[in-house]
Amino acid sequence: xxxxxxxxxxxxxxxxxxxxxxxxxxxxxxxxxxxxxxxxxxxxxxxxxxxxxxxxxxxxxxxxxxxxxxxxxxxxxxxxxxxxxxxxxxxxxxxxxxxxxxxxxxxxxxxxxxxxxxxxxxxxxxxxxxxxxxxxxxxxxxxxxxxxxxxxxxxxxxxxxxxxxxxxxxxxx
Numbered sequence: 452x453x454x455x456x457x458x459x460x461x462x463x464x465x466x467x468x469x470x471x472x473x474x475x476x477x478x479x480x481x482x483x484x485x486x487x488x489x490x491x492x493x494x495x496x497x498x499x500x501x502x503x504x505x506x507x508x509x510x511x512x513x514x515x516x517x518x519x520x521x522x523x524x525x526x527x528x529x530x531x532x533x534x535x536x537x538x539x540x541x542x543x544x545x546x547x548x549x550x551x552x553x554x555x556x557x558x559x560x561x562x563x564x565x566x567x568x569x570x571x572x573x574x575x576x577x578x579x580x581x582x583x584x585x586x587x588x589x590x591x592x593x594x595x596x597x598x599x600x601x602x603x604x605x606x607x608x609x610x611x612x613x614x615x616x617x618x619x620x621x622x623x624x
Contacts, residue, residue: 465506468499468502468503468506471495471498471499471502472499472503474495475492475495475496475499478492478495479492479496563616567608567611567612567615568604568608570607570611571601571604571607571608571611572604572607574601574607574610574611575601575602575603575604575607578601578607579601579602579607582597582598582600582601582602583598586598
């Protein structure tokens, strides 16, 4: 079954490559010199030519060196999809909203890390001595990490991230 699936995927890949080759060839023939003025056309041509070279190389050399560079070019073809999003006003607005939301989430996360770090500094100064006394009393016998939960700013950051953001180990420290 694995051999037939591999053969099927190979044939399917070659069929798509031929389809893309015809697409690029027709656009090259229709637009002639203007074809090269579009960066999307240049990207498509680069992807198709690299795929053809990779196919020829693999058919001549067999199992030769890795062709991962050609796969990266193939993935770049997905960037053409972004061009479609810009063509339609509604999709462009959705994409703009998504990018704006990602910016807000990034800056909120950055601010959250700064605030947790500030509280971690305070926790090292105030909670670590209390935590050491609790450790000496033997209350943390089953917990390996609890005695060092607030021993440094990094450990305190980890403790706060684990408990506040991930919601893990609330009752242990």
